[in-house]
Amino acid sequence: MGRRGTWLLIATLAVALAGIATATGSLRLAASSTPAVTAVFYSGKGCAGLAQAASAARRLRAQAGPCVPVFTGGTGTYNGRWNGDEKACGPDHATYPDKINGKVVTQLAGFSLGRLGPLYLLRASDSLAANVDNILMLDPGGTEVSSNACDTDYQSAENLRDWLAEHPEKNRLVIIAGKDTQADKLAAVNRYYLGKLTPATVTAQVLVCTTDLDHNAVMATFGPKLIGAPTPTSCPDGTQPATSAPTASPTPTRTAGKSPSKAVPTTAPTTAHPAIGSIRIGWSTAHQSWITMTLTGFSPGTYRYVCDFGSGGPAGFDLVVSGTPQTYDNGHTCQDQLPGDTVRVSIGPARSNEITVPGRTADPGSTPSTYAETAGGPAHTWTDRTNAGGEEGPTVPANTTVQISCVAQGFAVQNGNTNWYRIASDPWNDRFWVSADAFYNNGLTSGPLAGTPLVDPAVRSC
Secondary structure, eight states: OOOOOOOOOOOOHHHHHHTSOOOOOOOOOOOSSSOOSSSEESSSSSSTGGGGGOOOSSEESSSSSSSSSSOOSSOOOEEEOOOSSGTTOOOOOOOOOOTTTTOOOOEEEGGGGGGGHHHHHHHHOOOTTTTOOOOESSSSOOOHHHTOOOHHHTTTTEEEEEEEEHOTOOOOEEEEEEEEHHHTTHHHHHISSSSOHHHHHHHHHHEEEEOOOHHHHHHHHHHHHHSOOOOOOOOOOOOOOOOOOOOOOOOOEETTTTTEEOOOOOOOOOOOOSSEEEEEEEOOSSSTTTTTEEESSSSSEEEEEEETTTTOOEEEEEEOOOSSSSOOSSSOOBOOOOOOEEEEOOOOOEEOOOOSSSSSSSSSOOSSEEEEEEBBOEEEEEEEETTEEEEEEEEEEEOOOEEEEEEEEOOOTTOOOOEEEEESSTTTTTTTTTGGGHHHHHHHHOOOOOOOOSOOTTSSSS
């Protein structure tokens, strides 16, 4: 069953981050004409940030061909390209010699799209990665991360987790989050970079600092300070440790035609707490259609949890933890009476198991879980709908009917149609997208596509 992108609040994780970066701390750098560490810098789109990364021993660009304007002087080189074939997400161009100027590289820094450079290096070379003790991401982005298959489909969080675990005494991840990265309340950073880290690892080895600066100003301000410098142990001047995301207003009880509703409790103020554990959910026998939640390993405090419904959502609410393990079976958790729908719960990076509402036939008038659409010709599928790229999936054969989860906006095809379907059927399994333009969208299963709708208006938005 398709599901909408999960909205993850980072209130709990942010508190852990605050534990390693106090508001009173600031970065002090000794004046020196020679970089303290040997760094490789990965530019943003084109050559963005190269001019401000003069302290890097090697500067790699994202675009093909020479940079405009041409940079001269400094200690770096500008004629290497780190990202190769962007659609293939290939990591091989992100590597560098074993030693540069007689020294091993210990810092990897990336600005904007260049955030992928360090991630590519972790994939490409274990031997080079073994020498790296600091990865610096300068305003990596929010939706830019969550919409890029090179971030989401190549185990970025797992690779960062494994690298941090190699040398927990020295390996550090530092993220300077400007307006772009904070636009989604750090949800993309939390999910795709920090989502596989334990609270202990976050506290000891991760530093996320926020600033009100615009995207390019982040690089201009902090690139010269942090690239080629020792790993900071607290947030630099002009930034502050990531703080709790704002508490969202409760979502009204939702209905689906004449079917029973899915209900969620009201909210309460959120309080701080340091540790996150595991979540297990199931169906309550005492309160029909409500779930039970058992939390293990959570420190006492008030937590924001998210009920993520397969048919639409999610919505965030609060609960109070007083001990561990603690079970909630009170008819005030998450309720779902839509047959065949799915439910799971998230608290920061912790995610529960997924359960399904018993029964597969929805009541008359209820929203279907998927939609049958027939392709009028061969339809290519991709993991990244925004640029018709990423990984190419199996082609939908002509006159084949598939189940569609939902529709979202993406790359404009030749006639300007920007509607893309997420395919629920096997073997696509909600991982691949296809342009709605290739489908009849009106119930037909054969004949010419000319004159048919650009999209089926019955398909719900993702």
